[in-house]
Amino acid sequence: MAPRVSLFVTCLVDQLFPRVGLAMAEVLERLGYQVEFPEAQTCCGQPAFNSGYRGEARAVGRHFLKAFRDAECIVCPSGSCASMVRHHYAEIFHKDPEALAEAGKVAPRVHEFSEFLVRVAGREEVGARFEGVVTYHDSCHALREMGLREEPRRLLRAVRGLELREMDIAEECCGFGGTFSVKFEDVSVAMLGTKIDAIRRTGAEAVVSADSSCLMQIRGGLERAGLPVRALHLAEVLAGV
Amino acid sequence: MPSREHILHRVRTALSRSAGQPAAPAPEAWLRPISMDPDQRLRLLLERFSGQAVRAGSPQEALEQVRRLVAGRQAVASPAPLLERLGILALPEVVPASGSVEEVRRICAAADIGITSAEYALADTGALVALAGPQESRLASLLPPVHVTVLETDRILSGLDELFTRLPDPGAVSSSLVLIGGPSRTADIEQILTLGVHGPREIHLVVLEKAS
Amino acid sequence: MSEAFHHRIQEALLDERLQAALYAATGRLMDKRRSGVTAQQLPDYQQLRTHAHRIKQHTLENLDYYLELVERRVAERGGRVVWCRDGSEAQSFISGLARDRGVRLAVKSKSMTSEEIGLNEALEHRGIEPVETDLGEFIIQLAGQKPYHIVAPAMHKTRQQVADLFERKLGVPREEEIEKQTMIARTVLRQKFLAAGMGISGANFVIAESGAVVVVENEGNARLATSSPPIHVAVAGIEKLLPRAADLAVFLQLLGRSATGQPLTSYTSFLSGPRRAGELDGPDEFYLVLLDNGRSRILADREKRQTLYCIRCGACLNICPVFRRIGGYSYPGAYSGPIGAILTPQTLGLNHEPELPFASSLCGACAEVCPVKIEIPQMLLALRGEVKKAEARERRWNPEKLGFRIWAWAMQRPRLYELAGLATSALLEVDLPGPLRAWGRGRELPAAPARSFRQLWRARPRSG
Numbered sequence: 001m002a003p004r005v006s007l008f009v010t011c012l013v014d015q016l017f018p019r020v021g022l023a024m025a026e027v028l029e030r031l032g033y034q035v036e037f038p039e040a041q042t043c044c045g046q047p048a049f050n051s052g053y054r055g056e057a058r059a060v061g062r063h064f065l066k067a068f069r070d071a072e073c074i075v076c077p078s079g080s081c082a083s084m085v086r087h088h089y090a091e092i093f094h095k096d097p098e099a100l101a102e103a104g105k106v107a108p109r110v111h112e113f114s115e116f117l118v119r120v121a122g123r124e125e126v127g128a129r130f131e132g133v134v135t136y137h138d139s140c141h142a143l144r145e146m147g148l149r150e151e152p153r154r155l156l157r158a159v160r161g162l163e164l165r166e167m168d169i170a171e172e173c174c175g176f177g178g179t180f181s182v183k184f185e186d187v188s189v190a191m192l193g194t195k196i197d198a199i200r201r202t203g204a205e206a207v208v209s210a211d212s213s214c215l216m217q218i219r220g221g222l223e224r225a226g227l228p229v230r231a232l233h234l235a236e237v238l239a240g241v
Numbered sequence: 242m243p244s245r246e247h248i249l250h251r252v253r254t255a256l257s258r259s260a261g262q263p264a265a266p267a268p269e270a271w272l273r274p275i276s277m278d279p280d281q282r283l284r285l286l287l288e289r290f291s292g293q294a295v296r297a298g299s300p301q302e303a304l305e306q307v308r309r310l311v312a313g314r315q316a317v318a319s320p321a322p323l324l325e326r327l328g329i330l331a332l333p334e335v336v337p338a339s340g341s342v343e344e345v346r347r348i349c350a351a352a353d354i355g356i357t358s359a360e361y362a363l364a365d366t367g368a369l370v371a372l373a374g375p376q377e378s379r380l381a382s383l384l385p386p387v388h389v390t391v392l393e394t395d396r397i398l399s400g401l402d403e404l405f406t407r408l409p410d411p412g413a414v415s416s417s418l419v420l421i422g423g424p425s426r427t428a429d430i431e432q433i434l435t436l437g438v439h440g441p442r443e444i445h446l447v448v449l450e451k452a453s
Numbered sequence: 454m455s456e457a458f459h460h461r462i463q464e465a466l467l468d469e470r471l472q473a474a475l476y477a478a479t480g481r482l483m484d485k486r487r488s489g490v491t492a493q494q495l496p497d498y499q500q501l502r503t504h505a506h507r508i509k510q511h512t513l514e515n516l517d518y519y520l521e522l523v524e525r526r527v528a529e530r531g532g533r534v535v536w537c538r539d540g541s542e543a544q545s546f547i548s549g550l551a552r553d554r555g556v557r558l559a560v561k562s563k564s565m566t567s568e569e570i571g572l573n574e575a576l577e578h579r580g581i582e583p584v585e586t587d588l589g590e591f592i593i594q595l596a597g598q599k600p601y602h603i604v605a606p607a608m609h610k611t612r613q614q615v616a617d618l619f620e621r622k623l624g625v626p627r628e629e630e631i632e633k634q635t636m637i638a639r640t641v642l643r644q645k646f647l648a649a650g651m652g653i654s655g656a657n658f659v660i661a662e663s664g665a666v667v668v669v670e671n672e673g674n675a676r677l678a679t680s681s682p683p684i685h686v687a688v689a690g691i692e693k694l695l696p697r698a699a700d701l702a703v704f705l706q707l708l709g710r711s712a713t714g715q716p717l718t719s720y721t722s723f724l725s726g727p728r729r730a731g732e733l734d735g736p737d738e739f740y741l742v743l744l745d746n747g748r749s750r751i752l753a754d755r756e757k758r759q760t761l762y763c764i765r766c767g768a769c770l771n772i773c774p775v776f777r778r779i780g781g782y783s784y785p786g787a788y789s790g791p792i793g794a795i796l797t798p799q800t801l802g803l804n805h806e807p808e809l810p811f812a813s814s815l816c817g818a819c820a821e822v823c824p825v826k827i828e829i830p831q832m833l834l835a836l837r838g839e840v841k842k843a844e845a846r847e848r849r850w851n852p853e854k855l856g857f858r859i860w861a862w863a864m865q866r867p868r869l870y871e872l873a874g875l876a877t878s879a880l881l882e883v884d885l886p887g888p889l890r891a892w893g894r895g896r897e898l899p900a901a902p903a904r905s906f907r908q909l910w911r912a913r914p915r916s917g
Contacts, residue, residue: 015874018906042870052837056861063865144817177814182891189895220896245536252517255753264515270699375731379680405699412663412725422717425673429589435635440673
C-alpha cells in the first residue's frame with residue numbers, strides 16, 4: 001500500500017497558480033506516494049491573521065482543522081501557509097481548548113514541500129530535469145520560520161541540467177508581505193525593484209522560489225520591467241516543467 | 242505619591258511582586274576566562290593594540306621609549322608609582338597631573354601628550370583598562386591628542402572575562418573604569434572614518450617586561 | 454494622521470540621493486555586523502544571544518528589586534537616584550538642578566532617552582544651552598532635526614550639507630573635507646566641554662550591584678562630558694538595568710558586534726558616582742535619572758514585555774528592508790526601525806499612528822539579528838490584532854473589516870469559496886479601484902488561469 005499524503009494546496013495556488021499544485025502532486029506521485037486532495041479545504045486563515053483580524057482567522061482556521069482532521073501527512077507548497085498552521089494556530093486558538101488540541105495534533109503533520117521531500121521522504125534527487133541557469137529566492141517564512149535554507153537548494157542542485165547561481169541578496173524580502181503589498185504599495189515596489197536588479201545581475205533565465213506569493217510579486221515585477229526571466233515554483237522545476 | 246513609590250508600585254503590580262520580595266536566583270554570569278600563558282598574553286596584546294605598541298626589556302628602555310615619544314612636546318603625566326619609578330615624571334617636558342581639579346583639567350587641556358599607566362590590559366582585544374584614582378587622571382588619557390600608556394607585563398589579562406572575574410565590582414575601587422579599545426574615532430559624516438574627533442587620535446603602549 | 458505617515462514615506466522614496474545614501478550606509482553596517490558574528494569571530498554567538506535574553510528576562514521580571522538595589526548602591530557611592538515618572542518630571546529635575554547650580558551650558562553625549570523626552574527643548578526653554586557633542590548629534594542639532602538612526606544620527610547628511618551647516622551656524626569658512634570638518638567640530642566642542650557646568654549622558658547599561666552607568670562610545674565625547682564638568686547627570690530608562698558588572702562580558706560583545714562589528718568600541722566607561730575622595734578629576738556630583746515614561750505599562754504586558762530587552766544596537770534598522778527605504782524620519786516618535794515600530798505604539802498609544810505596525814512585510818530579518826532575541830514580528834502581529842480590536846470596539850466603519858468578514862464567511866464554505874475564486878479571476882481582468890489598482894501601479898497583475906486547481910484535479914485522469 002503506497003504511503004498517502006494530503007495536499008494542502010493553499011488558496012493562492014488553487015485560484016491563481018494551479019499548475020504549482022499539479023506539479024507538486026506529480027513529484028510526490030513520482031516518488032511513490034498516493035496523493036489525496038481533501039476537497040473541503042479553502043484557506044489557512046493567514047491573510048486575516050496578518051491583517052489583525054484574529055476572529056476571522058480563527059473561524060477560517062477551524063474550518064481548516066476540520067478539512068484536514070483525518071490527514072496523516074499534509075504537504076503544502078508554501079512556507080508561510082505551513083508556518084501559519086504549525087506556529088501560529090497555537091496562538092490564535094489559545095482560548096479555544098478544543099481547537100487548540102486539534103491544532104496541536106495537526107502541527108507536526110504539516111510540511112512545506114521542500115521540507116517534506118528532504119526531511120521526511122529523505123530525497124534530494126527526484127528525477128527532475130531542467131536545462132538552464134536558475135537563481136533561488138528565499139521566501140521569508142520558509143527561511144526564517146521553517147528554517148529551510150539548504151533543502152530547496154539541495155533539491156535544485158540535484159536537478160539534471162540545472163545550474164544554480166546564487167544572487168547576492170537571496171535572503172532579502174521581495175516586498176510582498178500580504179496586504180503590505182497594497183497598503184504600502186510604494187515601499188513594496190521599491191523592495192521588489194532591488195530584488196529584480198539582483199535577479200538581473202545573476203544572468204539567470206529563471207528565478208525559483210518555494211512560495212507562490214513571492215513568485216506573484218516577483219513575476220509582476222519582472223513582467224513590468226520587461227525582463228525575459230521566468231518565475232517558477234520549486235515544484236514546477238522538480239516536476240520538469 | 243512621590244515618583245519613587247509610584248514607579249515601584251507600578252513595576253510591582255506589573256510583575257505581581259510585593260515590596261521587599263527578593264529576586265529570583267539570577268542566571269549565572271557567563272564568564273569563560275581564556276587561559277593564556279604570559280608569552281601568549283604579551284604577544285597578543287602587542288598584536289591587537291590599536292596603535293603603536295613596543296616592548297621594553299628594562300626600565301631604562303621604557304624611559305627611552307617614552308622620551309622618544311615626548312620629543313620636546315608639552316606633556317602631562319599621571320603621578321602614578323610606575324611612571325615615578327621609571328623617571329617619566331622627572332622628564333623636563335612633563336608636568337604631573339596634580340593639584341586641584343581645575344588645575345588638573347587645565348594642565349591636561351594644554352598638553353600635547355598625555356602619559357598614564359593602566360590598571361590592566363586585555364590581550365584578546367588589545368584594550369587598556371584605565372582606573373581613575375589619586376594617582377591616575379581621567380583627563381590625561383583623554384584631552385591631549387596623543388596618549389601614551391606604560392604597563393608592566395604582569396598586568397596583562399586574557400580578556401574581559403578575566404577582568405570581571407578579578408574585579409566583579411569596579412565601583413568598589415574607583416568612580417571610573419574605562420576600557421580603551423582604540424583611538425577616538427567617528428564615521429558620522431558619510432560613514433568615512435576619522436580619528437581624534439574628541440579624544441586622542443594617536444595612542445601608544447610601552448610594555449615593560451617585569452623581571453619575575 | 455496616517456496620511457502624514459504615507460506622505461513622509463513617499464518623500465523618502467522619491468529622494469534618490471537619500472535612497473542611495475541610506476541603502477549604502479545600512480548595507481555597510483550590516484556587513485560589519487555580519488563579519489563580527491561569524492563562527493570564527495564569535496563561535497558562541499547563538500548561545501550568547503540566548504543568555505542575554507535570559508539575563509534581560511530575569512532582570513525585568515525582578516525589576517523592582519534591582520531598582521532598589523541600584524538606588525542604594527548609587528547613594529553609597531556618593532550619588533543620587535532621581536525617579537521620574539515621565540519626561541516632564543525629568544525635564545523639571547534636570548533644569549531645576551542646572552538653575553540651582555547656576556549652570557548656563559550643558560554638554561550632552563548621545564542619549565536616545567533624552568531625545569524621547571525632548572530634554573533639549575525643555576532646557577532651552579528654561580535658559581540653559583544644551584550642546585550635543587556626538588559629532589552626528591551635533592550636526593543634526595545645528596540642523597534642527599532629530600536623529601536619523603539610533604547609531605548613526607546624521608546618516609542622511611552629505612559632506613556638502615555639513616559644510617553648509619557649519620558655515621551658516623558656526624560662522625567658519627566653508628570646508629568640505631570630512632577630516633577638516635571633524636577638526637572644526639573638535640575645536641568648537643572642546644571649548645564647550647571645558648566651560649560646561651553640567652554633563653548629561655545616557656546609559657547603555659545600568660549595573661544594579663555597582664550603582665554604575667555604562668556608556669559605550671567611539672568618539673570620547675561621553676568620557677569628556679562625564680569627566681570634565683562638575684556635575685554628571687545620567688538619564689536612563691528603567692529597563693536599562695543589568696544585575697552585575699560580570700554581565701557586561703556578554704552584553705558589550707553583543708552590543709559592539711551587532712552595532713558596528715566591533716568586539717569592543719574605543720571607549721567603554723563604567724561610572725559609579727562622583728569623584729571619590731582623593732581622585733584627581735571627575736565630577737563633584739552624580740545623578741542617575743531613572744525614567745519610567747510608559748515602560749512600566751509595557752512591563753505589565755507579558756507577551757510584549759520583551760520590547761524592553763532592547764539594547765539599542767541598531768542591527769534591526771540596518772537589516773530591515775522597509776527601514777532601508779523609508780528611513781528614520783518616516784517613523785513617528787523618537788525611535789525608528791523595527792524596534793520603533795513596536796515601541797512607539799506601546800508608549801505613545803496605538804492611535805498615535807495606527808498604521809505603523811502594518812508597515813512591515815513581516816520578513817523576520819530583524820528577529821534574526823536581534824542580539825537579545827526580541828521576537829519583533831510576533832510583537833507586530835500582536836499590535837495589529839490590538840489595532841483591529843480597538844477599531845471594532847469603537848465601531849469604526851471599515852470596508853476592510855467588512856471585506857474580511859465576508860471573506861471568512863466564504864472561506865468556511867467550500868462551494869462559496871469556489872465561486873469567490875471564479876469571481877477573483879474575473880476581477881483580475883477588470884480595472885477596478887482598490888487593492889488591484891494599488892498592485893497594478895508598480896507591477897503586472899497575475900493572469901487569471903482558465904481553471905482552478907480543484908477543477909483541474911477533478912478532471913485529472915485517475916490511474917489504476
